[in-house]
Amino acid sequence: MTSKIYILIGPPGAGKGTQAKNIANTKDFVLISTGDLLRENVEKRTELGQIAKSYMDKGEFVPIELVARIIKSNIEQNLGKSGFLFDGFPRDLSQNALLDEMLKEFNLDVDKVIYIDVKDEAILERLTNRRVCPKCKKVYHMKFNPPKKDELCDDCEVPLITRDDDKPDVIKNRLATYHKSTHPLVEHFEKGGKIIRINGEKSPKEVENQIIANI
Ligand code: AP5
Numbered sequence: 065m066t067s068k069i070y071i072l073i074g075p076p077g078a079g080k081g082t083q084a085k086n087i088a089n090t091k092d093f094v095l096i097s098t099g100d101l102l103r104e105n106v107e108k109r110t111e112l113g114q115i116a117k118s119y120m121d122k123g124e125f126v127p128i129e130l131v132a133r134i135i136k137s138n139i140e141q142n143l144g145k146s147g148f149l150f151d152g153f154p155r156d157l158s159q160n161a162l163l164d165e166m167l168k169e170f171n172l173d174v175d176k177v178i179y180i181d182v183k184d185e186a187i188l189e190r191l192t193n194r195r196v197c198p199k200c201k202k203v204y205h206m207k208f209n210p211p212k213k214d215e216l217c218d219d220c221e222v223p224l225i226t227r228d229d230d231k232p233d234v235i236k237n238r239l240a241t242y243h244k245s246t247h248p249l250v251e252h253f254e255k256g257g258k259i260i261r262i263n264g265e266k267s268p269k270e271v272e273n274q275i276i277a278n279i
Contacts, residue, residue: 066171070174071178075246080152081151082271094145102130120228122234122237124241157252176279186265191230
């Protein structure tokens, strides 16, 4: 059986992480989130994590060789599974060329690209109000999806934290990088007829329903 390949794409704060886990669970896909994998390396203070942190804190792309290492080992470990969902990769045309090359090696090809469309004005509000549980990584929003108790994770009861790259200056940089480097991929995949365009400005449940109905 050939594994299905899906990609989640959208600006920072579009809700990719919020949706990715549910989609992967529903479809029984392996989730490969480069942001989460890089943060895991930062937390464990691996050599790769220490290099990555200096880029992530400024809202810049981590060098492609480091990202390639993470992606390749994750594909290899999960070959034969029913599908893969990529969140945060590819992030520009050169990463897309690299993905094509890796997939070809395993006789795989991209099936569909889920584009979560959210305007810049909504992004700033989403990211400045995002809080994350440092233990289980659950994502909250202080207005749209607040924890039950003041700034404590509902499940772990530990204080929630703000991501280092959710500072207003860094958010602006991430958004600018998205428009310059990542958004051209949407046009690229659109030409190939692979884009599923999702209105990301609905509630998380409505966004999830749109996605599930389309894949
Ligand atoms: P990464 O972690 O991938 O960050 P990102 O793409 O900027 O996306 P975010 O995680 O910020 O947002 P999201 O879309 O997942 O939104 P979320 O669901 O949390 O990457 C971080 C960094 O790592 C990069 O800047 C780069 O340095 C490096 N990196 C990663 N991949 C790389 C690669 N391939 N190459 C090189 N470098 C790489 O939602 C946001 C908030 O909104 C939350 O508070 C949530 O509760 C809320 N929310 C979600 N959905 C809704 C909704 N429908 N309505 C209202 N609120 C909502």
